[in-house]
Amino acid sequence: MKFSAPLVSGRLVKRYKRFLADVLLDDNGGAITAHCANPGSMLGLKEPGSRVWLSASDNPKRKLKYSWEVIEADGALVGINTAHPNKLVEEALEAGRIAGLTGYQTLRREVKYGKNSRIDILLEGADGAKTYVEVKNVHLMRKAGLAEFPDSVTARGAKHLVELGDMVAEGHRAAMVFLVQRPDCSRMSLADDIDPAYAAAFAEARRAGVEAFAIGCDVRLDGIDAVKPVEIIA
Structure with a gap:
């Protein structure tokens, strides 16, 4: 971008x-x-x-x-601009930079789903298979090299995790993509001391079959690109 x-x-x-x-x-x-x-x-x-x-x-x-x-x-x-993550992840998906989320035929954004919600990105294969992708921006770092999410309580974020789990239950694939908008982090974890409810919802979503990916950014003064995998240690 x-x-x-x-x-x-x-x-x-x-x-x-x-x-x-x-x-x-x-x-x-x-x-x-x-x-x-x-x-x-x-x-x-x-x-x-x-x-x-x-x-x-x-x-x-x-x-x-x-x-x-x-x-x-x-x-x-x-x-720090949270208006950009969906576009950055879209570009990364189209470039094949998120291993495990490649080979799809179409990509659509802001598609209605769940209980009066919109999914950030809907991936669809040639066979009609759907993968629901929710994007979260990450820029908190309290320990060198370790990004954390969230930086404040997010009831909305927990709701999204529940709805992703619902999509898996309906037979679809669902994934959380954490976009780390800082180049100095190679790992990411959940800030469960800041929002224990979100951490619990994330653990439950993973048990339900929701997948999780994190990708780090090259941040420059002429643009930002999501380019490198970040290890999730939550």
């Missing part, structure tokens, strides 16, 4: 009200408020003074011109 235009750099002043971030732009650009497309706690990724990069929109109807895309944390570039 390439950014449509060069990113704008600055220093984070504060992130607040979940979806807002004040940033002091470099090159005497002054202080601005950017959209933060991330509903999580962003634990470890919101320190004031951190170097950040923003995308700029030329849409005059947008209330906020800038969107927060990348932060420098722990010596690495980390993608």
Whole structure:
């Protein structure tokens, strides 16, 4: 995934009200408020003074011109925009980068299923077999090299796991794909101290036959690509 235009750099002043971030732009650009497309706690990724990069929109109807895309944390570039994971995983699937999820004929996004839900990605084979794929963004790292999910309580995430299990019970294949938007992690586990209910739902989903994959990202200032397998140790 390439950014449509060069990113704008600055220093984070504060992130607040979940979806807002004040940033002091470099090159005497002054202080601005950017959209933060991330509903999580962003634990470890919101320190004031951190170097950040923003995308700029030329849409005059947008209330906020800038969107927060990348932060420098722990010596690495980390993608924080949770609007991108589905596209990044779609690109990885189409390129055959997720072993075990290859050979499908069609890929569709946001398809209705379950109890008034939409699956992130629906893969369909030539024989009509379906694989339901739910995507979760991961960017928490509390121990060097180990990514963790989630960074805050996610009842919605637990609901998705139950619905994936329901698809397996109906005779389909279902999979969780964790997209690790930081290049400094080679392993991933569940943050059961942050959300024990999600960890329990994940364990139950695995017992029900839901598969799990994790893929790490190459995060650059011109774009982000999901390129490398990450070991799940949960």
